[in-house]
Amino acid sequence: MTIWLHFTGSYFWSRPPAGIIRVERELFAALVGKTDEPMRYCVFVGGEFYEVDPAGALSWTGQQAETGxxxxxxxxxxxxxxxxxxxxxxxxxxxxxxxxxxxxxxxxxxxxxRSQEPRISSPVADIRPGDRFLTVSNDGYLDYPVMFHKIVEERQATIIGFFHDVLPVDFPEFFVRGTKARMVDYFRALTSASSLLLCNSVCTRNDALKFIENQGLTAPPLAVVPLGCNLPASGDLTCQEAARLPRSTYILFVSTIERRKNHRMLYEVYAEMAGHADFERLPTICMVGMPGWRVNDLLDDIELNDRIAHKFLLLDNVSDAMLARLYHDALFCVYPSYYEGWGLPVSEALAFGKAVIASDAGALPEASAGCALHISPYDTRAWREAICRMAFDHQWRQQWERRVKSDFKPHDWDQAADIVLEAMDLKPTPAPGTAPPMPVLVEQELPNLA
CATH class of the missing domain: 1.10.287 (Helix Hairpins)
Known part of the structure; x- marks a missing residue:
């Protein structure tokens, strides 16, 4: 039996990894070599599967676009x-x-x-009956029903799918038109084709079960796989990267800039504080992430508002080394998202020992393990008070940092990979001196929820 790691999303990604792309790459890298079963990478292009070299596939650092x-x-x-x-x-x-x-x-x-897809010179993937096909990311350009049909019906292999969230279904207002319909089709196909579904949190598992029930589908077994929060090994910064670092004390917000992440609320907090006597003492808000959809108005407001524009720093195309430096040097971190299936930047910030103010929505309290200050994403006043106190009350901020260092237990990608293998009934090969994996929450015999 061969375990095929479906890598199309990451293979053609040319920016620094973020979000689901980071999850896919880190999880796959951690899985390789953890079991006696052979693992191979494959991509789906032009209706065919091609095996790709993992060494080449994982050397993404040289593919980053020129800064700026x-x-x-x-x-x-x-x-x-x-x-x-x-x-x-x-x-x-x-x-x-x-x-x-x-x-x-x-x-x-x-x-x-799809007609413009690049040609692949790699050999056709020899996916055979009994093989397992692990798919983690969701590429909007792929025809997933066709891909799943080829795996299950033509190759007679087994699919292990991954639910990160069902946000486009539950919160379509945060996405572009047509996303909900497309994602409903994707989630239905993924559920129907998979023999096992992995979920990144208990919250996501519950949301997935509700979706499956509403769609009248039969749920396969589901396992919860908390995500790793360790950043890849980082090196020294280049001169260009060092020049882009904040020059003053800053609050860090790591996230794609999109409406669901609630960057607008931070803008409103600072706009309201602009006339206050202590405004200039407030730290800069450093937003790290590429601009997404429906945020042009917010970016224009930040740029054109002379009263507060100097208090915002937007950074894109940030390497792992630079991201690690930004976490390390931040005064504290914020994450006011309206809803998350996990919330990787929250657990990453806590792994660096930082105090964190985060939304209380979705799985964010899971990601923080109760070690962050959680506030409703709709309560602008509470966010303003928390940001000001965290910025100005040194002792209070240190209390949160001490709580993080004493209570937060970082969960790394090796542990996540162990849980995946346990859920697949494969015994991980333990590394010397490692702790056993966390318990796997698997629903082995779920009834038909129709």
């Missing part, structure tokens, strides 16, 4: 795309035909993108 260029181009593309969509949606909504027309356009776009 990606942000400008991304914002320019985002502005043009957002403006065109706004005009298009206006005329469609006037005629009451927005959704059906949009679904057809998305189908055409996906067919076109």
């Amino acid at each position: 260029k990606a942000t400008v181009l991304a914002r320019l593309r985002g502005a043009v795309w957002a403006g065109g969509k706004a005009v298009f949606y206006h005329f469609l909504c006037e005629g009451g035909r927005a959704e059906p027309v949009l679904r057809q356009i998305l189908a055409w776009r996906n067919r076109f993108r």
